[in-house]
Amino acid sequence: MLSSVHSDRSGRIVLAADYGAAMFDGAAPRAFGSHVALPDGASLIPLADRGALGLDRTGAPRPLGAGRFAVGAVLPPGYVRLAHPASVVAAGVPDLAPRAYAAVAADERGALQVAARRIDDAATFDHRADAGIAARVTEGLRARPSNRLVRQLARCAKDFHCRAATNAFGAWADCAVPVAAPANEHPPALVSFHGDAMPTERAAFHATADEVVDLAAAHLEGGGTQVSFGRACEGEPLLVPRVVEPAIAGIRERTHRGTIHLESNGSVPAAVGRLARAGLDTIGFRIASARPETYERIHRPAGYRLTDVRASIAEAIAAALAVAVIVLVLPGLTDRERELDEILSLAGDLPAGSQLVLRDLGADAERALALVPSAETPLGMERFLERIASDAAHLRMGTLVRPLARV
Template sequence: MFAAVHADRSGRIVLARDRGAAVFDGRAARALERAIPLPLGALVEPLVDRLAMGLDRTGIARSLGAGRWAVGVRLPAGFVRLGHPAYLTNDASPLTPGRFAAVGADERGELVVAAEAIEREDQAGEMPESSLAARIADGLRERPSSRLVRQLARCAKDYRCRAAANAFLHRADIAVPVAAPVNEHPPDGIAVRAQPDAMPTELAALEPTTAEIADLAVEHLEAGGTMVAFGRACEGEPLLAARTIDLAIAQIRARTALGSIHLETNGSVPSALHRFAEAGLDSVAIRIGSARSETYERLHGPRGYRFTDVRASIDAASEAKLSLAVIVLVMPGLTDRERELDALVSLCGALRAGSQVLLRDLVADPAAVVRVIGAGEPLGVDRLLARLRAELPSLRLGTVVRPLARV
């Protein structure tokens, strides 16, 4: 049995060896049974004002006591959580979006986390801050008139955005902000746009010209970068900025055939996606919190579109022979309900062979999800993963988009 852990008021992690580790499965607190050693890059955080729970000798989950805060782990890319931290709150506690996994300690006192590895994440490691700062300074000096470069410099320095930093390192993928408007308004405590390496602190305000976008993209791809991406976490919905983006894609492809041009979207405007494909888009990832229309619309709060439009965009991507990924926002206690899983398998089972199903932890307060969707009986995320692997053998199960070319 794993031991419970908690944080004291100073934030220090403390083992409670006389209590068993507990996990919240979306319906109830129970024993933490499946866990792995803390992965490299995982962040352990105290959950202030959330009273930690542990199992007593009879197996009942109880509070560990006043001032003993719960502890959660934010997982790096490549992993998905199996359960939430178990804690108690009062009715006045604010809803706080998060993607925390339950944590405990093994017999040696080493931390373990309720998670499963989906794939090995092989992105380049972080560059020391001093070296990155020098690269950013060089980039600003070389392109003093580029508003887009100045925006990415701010994102890299102030918000530590990896995809913005890559624009100065000339590696991997870069995110191009275009100040697209928002057409999703999820309920309080739920954030459907957050990503593993980018929690949007503010929406990008810059509206770059197509020439600014094309110049940055071509330079990145010709210097060794692999991907230019629209629609990352700091953006609104890129399909609502169709005129800017489709012209930019056409200009990029008129100047270079290197790398991939990628779009991350909620799939709300199928006609715009078709335009992007005609302009030269290579790949698209369409994000869903559920494959059931009723659940989807409660989670996402769509404005001006419905889940039928999302399905139409998935079909449009397949017809255009784009490299297609469906990003599934996984929430223990919701995604692993039988009806939700049936709908997900049905949707993904219709995808073209070689398409990707990308699993990412939904950023949400578990209490908010129960409030919006209602309680349900979970099967377990481990069973969800087993069924996806068994019934979707022709699809790639992962967590991050790879720079795949048009197929």
């Protein structure tokens, strides 16, 4: 049997061997289900002001007592969480920082386990802790002293430890290309579409197309596999085609290597075709739900609706772009049957070989779920994954948008 885990007032992780492990499936605390060993790269987070819950000898959930707080794990790419930490939330306590917390337990040897499943085996090496990063950043700044975009990514890499910014200074994998795009969706503060609540900084300037081309083409020419608009702290890149369109065209004038990707909420269908004609390769559409009512409550769109997102997806397919639908997963919401049915309906419109990306939604889970109340009992994330695998077998499922293979 798995044992409960909690943190003490000093933040130390403590095993409570007298209590069985509990998890919150989005409807109620339950016994721990499927789990994997805590993966390398995961972060353990004590949940301040959230009392830990365990299961007594009868299997009933019980608070572990004063000064014992719940613990969550934030998982590295490749994993999707199956359940949230089980906790007691007193009235009036602040919202949790919106991160993608997964339930944590301990096995009979004391090894930590998480309620998660690995669905993406592709390696994603993280260079943020490399000893030579500071020197690489300095070298990159010296090579392009007048490029404001390089200076911004240097700050993001050094001060905010951004993975996609760090990649820019080693020509590794995927590099973010921020263009200070404005936002046209305003989710509640207790929700984060990027799975994390680590500090970020939006670019305080509007990069020129030339600055983007200088950075992005060098990244791809140096061996990087992908450059991406619309990542992390960015707003909506479809709102600034006057920058993104000539930037894409300029990159392709310099090099045909690598993949040019754009992540979007799909709010401006007319811009999708323009960017495709300029040389965009792949586009990912980010949705917390394919049901209009739920979409409105989570995304809080300004000036567009879910019908526009579907129109953008259709535009991308017509333009022969490689399409990914990025589902922002919240156990207890995403695995409701009506939500799943709409996701599968959308998936059925995608060409074979398109990507279905499952990205954990960062949230204060209990309070986020209260935004979309339902009497419906969730199916459970394991059943959700089974249905996706069987009913959307024509799609490639993973946790990251993959660059195109070029020959």
